[in-house]
Amino acid sequence: MILFEKIDAIGKTTLNRPEKYNSFVREMALALQNILNDCANDDSIRCILITGSGKAFCAGQDLKEATDPEGPEIEQIVREHYNPIIRKIREIEKPVIAAVNGIAAGAGANVALACDIVVAGKSANFIQAFSKIGLIPDSGGTYFLPRLIGLPKATALMMTGESISAEKAEKMGMIYAVYEDAEFESKSLQLAKSISEMPTKGLGYTKRLLTHSLNNSLDEQLDLEAETQALSAKSEDHKEGVQAFLEKRPPVFTGK
Numbered sequence: 001m002i003l004f005e006k007i008d009a010i011g012k013t014t015l016n017r018p019e020k021y022n023s024f025v026r027e028m029a030l031a032l033q034n035i036l037n038d039c040a041n042d043d044s045i046r047c048i049l050i051t052g053s054g055k056a057f058c059a060g061q062d063l064k065e066a067t068d069p070e071g072p073e074i075e076q077i078v079r080e081h082y083n084p085i086i087r088k089i090r091e092i093e094k095p096v097i098a099a100v101n102g103i104a105a106g107a108g109a110n111v112a113l114a115c116d117i118v119v120a121g122k123s124a125n126f127i128q129a130f131s132k133i134g135l136i137p138d139s140g141g142t143y144f145l146p147r148l149i150g151l152p153k154a155t156a157l158m159m160t161g162e163s164i165s166a167e168k169a170e171k172m173g174m175i176y177a178v179y180e181d182a183e184f185e186s187k188s189l190q191l192a193k194s195i196s197e198m199p200t201k202g203l204g205y206t207k208r209l210l211t212h213s214l215n216n217s218l219d220e221q222l223d224l225e226a227e228t229q230a231l232s233a234k235s236e237d238h239k240e241g242v243q244a245f246l247e248k249r250p251p252v253f254t255g256k
Helices: 026-041 074-091 107-113 129-133 141-149 151-160 166-172 181-196 200-213 218-233 236-246
Strands: 002-007 010-015 047-052 056-058 096-100 103-105 117-121 125-127 163-165 177-179
Touching (some): 010 026, 026 074, 047 056, 047 181, 056 096, 056 107, 074 107, 096 181, 103 107, 129 151, 141 151, 166 177, 177 181
Parallel strands (some): 047 096, 096 117, 103 125, 117 177
Antiparallel strands (some): 002 010, 125 163
16 A cells, blocks of 8 residues: 655655555555654655655545444544654654645645645646535644645635646645656656755754744744754764865765
């Protein structure tokens, strides 16, 4: 249900239920949690890339499981499947890139939007599909989407369930970049490789600061910047960056 491949310092994670548009079931959600944990604890992995197989990134929850009288209830699904995934994505102090290769609907869209960088193929679409089945957006959607595109647009997308093209999503500020479908896989990997070769600790500290900035006051954020800058200055990558600058050569970062 999930394919994992280590490519250099990239942990490439592929949601793999193409016949079901990569919709989540319990086994798949728990597997993704485990992979995120493993990537967090593996120092040789310096960037995580999440994508999908087939025509979809992820169509959200498999409704057959959600409506099965013998299966998990909706609250259990949200609390045990999606909430831990979103928390892990935000807590891992490594860059997490979502490479949205096709439709990203419901929880699938919101898992993508919780990532640090989101890129999409030109044919991809984002849909807050919850209103179409009488549910509310979960998986951090009501937290991240208003912060990405503003409350009025987020409200409209969540209430109408409108499908948004990748190009429109980029113009809204919802995602970082759109790639032509023919180049999507290579450009996504190229981005992940570039990010994986950067100072991983510094990027992790940046992610920590950005996450706290969503709730901190200015004074709290300034204090946290000072504390975190002191940690960054002690890293080997900082020393390498300064030395490379003085020697007028490209830096070779190790993520330490």
